[in-house]
Amino acid sequence: MVTRKKVALRAGVSVSVVSRAMNNSGYVEAEKKKRILAIAEELGYYPHPVAEALQKRRTKQILFFCKDLKNSFYIDMYRGMVEAAGKRDYMVVFNGSMDFEKIRNAMIDGIIMPNEGITQHYLDTVGRNYRLPVVSASYGNAEGFSRAVPRVEIDMVRVMELAVRALRENGHRRIALGMPYPFSSMDARRLSFCSLMKEVYGDRLKEYYIGVHREDMAGDSRILSFLEDERREDGMQLMEEDFFGKGELAARLFAERRLDATAVVAFNDEFALGMCKAFHSMGLRVPEDISIIGIDGSSARKYMDPLLTSVGLFPEKQGAKCADILLDMLEGKKVKYVSGSPVQLVKGASVRKIR
Amino acid sequence: MVTRKKVALRAGVSVSVVSRAMNNSGYVEAEKKKRILAIAEELGYYPHPVAEALQKRRTKQILFFCKDLKNSFYIDMYRGMVEAAGKRDYMVVFNGSMDFEKIRNAMIDGIIMPNEGITQHYLDTVGRNYRLPVVSASYGNAEGFSRAVPRVEIDMVRVMELAVRALRENGHRRIALGMPYPFSSMDARRLSFCSLMKEVYGDRLKEYYIGVHREDMAGDSRILSFLEDERREDGMQLMEEDFFGKGELAARLFAERRLDATAVVAFNDEFALGMCKAFHSMGLRVPEDISIIGIDGSSARKYMDPLLTSVGLFPEKQGAKCADILLDMLEGKKVKYVSGSPVQLVKGASVRKIR
DNA sequence: TTGAAAGCGCTAACAT
DNA sequence: ATGTTAGCGCTTTCAA
Numbered sequence: 001m002v003t004r005k006k007v008a009l010r011a012g013v014s015v016s017v018v019s020r021a022m023n024n025s026g027y028v029e030a031e032k033k034k035r036i037l038a039i040a041e042e043l044g045y046y047p048h049p050v051a052e053a054l055q056k057r058r059t060k061q062i063l064f065f066c067k068d069l070k071n072s073f074y075i076d077m078y079r080g081m082v083e084a085a086g087k088r089d090y091m092v093v094f095n096g097s098m099d100f101e102k103i104r105n106a107m108i109d110g111i112i113m114p115n116e117g118i119t120q121h122y123l124d125t126v127g128r129n130y131r132l133p134v135v136s137a138s139y140g141n142a143e144g145f146s147r148a149v150p151r152v153e154i155d156m157v158r159v160m161e162l163a164v165r166a167l168r169e170n171g172h173r174r175i176a177l178g179m180p181y182p183f184s185s186m187d188a189r190r191l192s193f194c195s196l197m198k199e200v201y202g203d204r205l206k207e208y209y210i211g212v213h214r215e216d217m218a219g220d221s222r223i224l225s226f227l228e229d230e231r232r233e234d235g236m237q238l239m240e241e242d243f244f245g246k247g248e249l250a251a252r253l254f255a256e257r258r259l260d261a262t263a264v265v266a267f268n269d270e271f272a273l274g275m276c277k278a279f280h281s282m283g284l285r286v287p288e289d290i291s292i293i294g295i296d297g298s299s300a301r302k303y304m305d306p307l308l309t310s311v312g313l314f315p316e317k318q319g320a321k322c323a324d325i326l327l328d329m330l331e332g333k334k335v336k337y338v339s340g341s342p343v344q345l346v347k348g349a350s351v352r353k354i355r
Numbered sequence: 356m357v358t359r360k361k362v363a364l365r366a367g368v369s370v371s372v373v374s375r376a377m378n379n380s381g382y383v384e385a386e387k388k389k390r391i392l393a394i395a396e397e398l399g400y401y402p403h404p405v406a407e408a409l410q411k412r413r414t415k416q417i418l419f420f421c422k423d424l425k426n427s428f429y430i431d432m433y434r435g436m437v438e439a440a441g442k443r444d445y446m447v448v449f450n451g452s453m454d455f456e457k458i459r460n461a462m463i464d465g466i467i468m469p470n471e472g473i474t475q476h477y478l479d480t481v482g483r484n485y486r487l488p489v490v491s492a493s494y495g496n497a498e499g500f501s502r503a504v505p506r507v508e509i510d511m512v513r514v515m516e517l518a519v520r521a522l523r524e525n526g527h528r529r530i531a532l533g534m535p536y537p538f539s540s541m542d543a544r545r546l547s548f549c550s551l552m553k554e555v556y557g558d559r560l561k562e563y564y565i566g567v568h569r570e571d572m573a574g575d576s577r578i579l580s581f582l583e584d585e586r587r588e589d590g591m592q593l594m595e596e597d598f599f600g601k602g603e604l605a606a607r608l609f610a611e612r613r614l615d616a617t618a619v620v621a622f623n624d625e626f627a628l629g630m631c632k633a634f635h636s637m638g639l640r641v642p643e644d645i646s647i648i649g650i651d652g653s654s655a656r657k658y659m660d661p662l663l664t665s666v667g668l669f670p671e672k673q674g675a676k677c678a679d680i681l682l683d684m685l686e687g688k689k690v691k692y693v694s695g696s697p698v699q700l701v702k703g704a705s706v707r708k709i710r
Numbered sequence: 711t712t713g714a715a716a717g718c719g720c721t722a723a724c725a726t
Numbered sequence: 727a728t729g730t731t732a733g734c735g736c737t738t739t740c741a742a
Binding site: 082086 | 414635
């Protein structure tokens with residue numbers, strides 16, 4: 001292996017001069033520097049990243065603590081942070097397990113958490129006696145945690161408003177909400193939906209909430225796999241959720257209830273795609289018979305026929321911002337406690353104009 | 356920061372005893388060991404991964420040198436390797452750029468390459484004076500490179516045979532091939548298709564090859580984005596390809612040619628989904644009017660209506676095998692020069708039985 | 711402007 | 727069974 005020592009020996013100087021030459025810091029005679037650089041080049045010298053990391057106490061790596069690589073939303077977030085971090089010469093690693101202990105064995109300078117739940121859990125456990133900078137993605141459910149953890153928030157209240165407004169502008173009054181959780185969940189989407197629709201529905205509000213969860217699925221042959229989905233450990237989502245499958249079920253529930261809704265807002269695009277496919281198999285056409293709007297603005301939108309209208313969440317931007325904020329923290333800059341990430345309606349053809 | 360030194364001080368022993376206690380290697384009195392471990396626990400001591408990496412010259416990280424995180428095939432490969440590596444206490448990092456130089460600044464013990472093209476390019480450039488163990492995924496185009504690089508190969512000849520056989524067993528005789536490359540490309544799929552079909556088609560073979568590429572797209576408004584797609588640098592694919600979009604175009608080309616084919620084998624599932632959507636918009640039904648079979652067995656299959664029949668390539672397995680082989684190399688075991696990764700027909704509903 | 715030396719946190723050969 | 731010591735490859739005072 002070619003080390004600084006070898007280069008120094010060859011150049012007839014000491015390692016510290018070589019060091020200074022490489023980092024161009026401190027004094028070193030111009031001529032000498034050129035010669036040293038030339039020799040380094042010739043010898044094929046590259047600084048040893050591990051040694052540098054040990055000395056500088058900077059690994060130039062941050063961790064995205066997320067297991068769910070099946071979920072395209074998180075993949076996009078990851079892509080965003082990889083790109084942002086790359087620009088600042090950082091790598092983003094990914095451990096692929098939900099084992100907090102592993103964090104402590106990883107060569108990282110900071111952590112990005114994919115959502116509030118995991119952040120909170122982390123803070124309550126390992127985080128208590130392990131201080132590494134953390135940034136969290138967030139979706140309006142971050143009441144609990146301290147400002148020690150800056151977050152990049154997507155305003156789900158606003159998202160739901162955009163979805164409902166898009167439908168109302170097209171004449172829809174009766175709107176259902178398809179969700180993978182029971183009504184009791186405190187998901188910001190549900191909350192926002194309720195406050196937007198309560199004056200329309202009054203007491204019947206709950207009927208328009210299509211929640212796919214255990215109780216609704218008794219007797220369904222898929223119940224087992226869903227039970228798996230719902231298994232959590234320490235309040236943390238461990239399994240990847242099959243939103244598409246849940247969407248299909250939601251469509252069935254919707255049909256069974258014989259609602260007068262002309263449109264449905266889906267939990268996310270996967271869920272919407274599942275609903276659409278199931279509607280189709282039941283002979284319901286989208287958007288002629290029922291309009292659908294998704295949430296995410298994912299690239300999977302295009303698989304749907306008609307193209308899915310959705311509220312874009314731009315997870316890449318959110319991921320990029322998380323990375324940038326984390327790196328700012330590492331550089332000692334002070335950062336905002338909460339920053340927002342933009343959302344915007346992404347038009348498709350799955351919403352019909354009525355009346 | 357809690358170091359071994361502190362633990363040693365507190366326990367009234369020397370660092371090396373602590374070291375031995377932690378790694379349970381070498382001698383250390385049972386009682387003492389227990390006490391040391393207790394103290395470490397109490398102090399919240401964790402070994403410093405960077406220091407260990409420097410000393411042992413093992414970073415416990417391997418690199419997946421792949422930029423294209425938009426492609427679900429590579430994501431699945433990545434998931435497979437993350438899981439396999441995780442079991443052996445390794446992390447898989449991802450740099451997100453195609454900059455070979457960055458490899459040299461990364462804390463890694465080895466590299467997994469996503470395909471032969473990139474491997475070859477790497478060997479021809481940085482690899483020449485930088486020796487890190489490499490394993491490559493491969494698809495039957497690895498003539499060139501030496502056995503210094505073991506590969507995990509998916510037998511695309513076999514894949515095409517499975518696809519064609521599945522169609523023939525359902526009575527299809529006239530089969531087209533939809534590809535995102537010109538006929539001249541040496542893709543193993545094309546080669547295999549040709550050798551399987553030449554006796555059926557004779558001179559007309561080329562007509563049944565639907566190659567979406569520049570020449571075919573003159574006048575198409577999408578030409579610009581495709582030109583982008585086709586831009587390569589140093590023989591290496593830099594842009595993410597829009598297989599779905601190419602599939603849509605392929606369906607149009609197919610219709611224009613008025614072929615008598617009853618079925619089409621698509622380059623991959625994305626391509627197949629694109630074809631299906633376009634067929635649908637032209638009033639052609641799948642599989643009533645035309646059967647489609649994809650390649651990949653990706654989870655995106657489910658978005659299609661009807662569910663896409665495909666040849667499963669199980670990229671997760673391929674990725675896992677790449678990781679295992681690479682780690683075997685790092686452990687000094689000797690490994691096979693080429694190993695295979697299984698493929699298998701994955702049934703759907705996009706192939707109709709005819710006659 | 712240069713070089714010697716200490717040290718980042720850990721391991722392992724060697725002496726005790 | 728334990729401690730001393732010499733590194734791993736690099737940076738950074740500090741003295742020359």
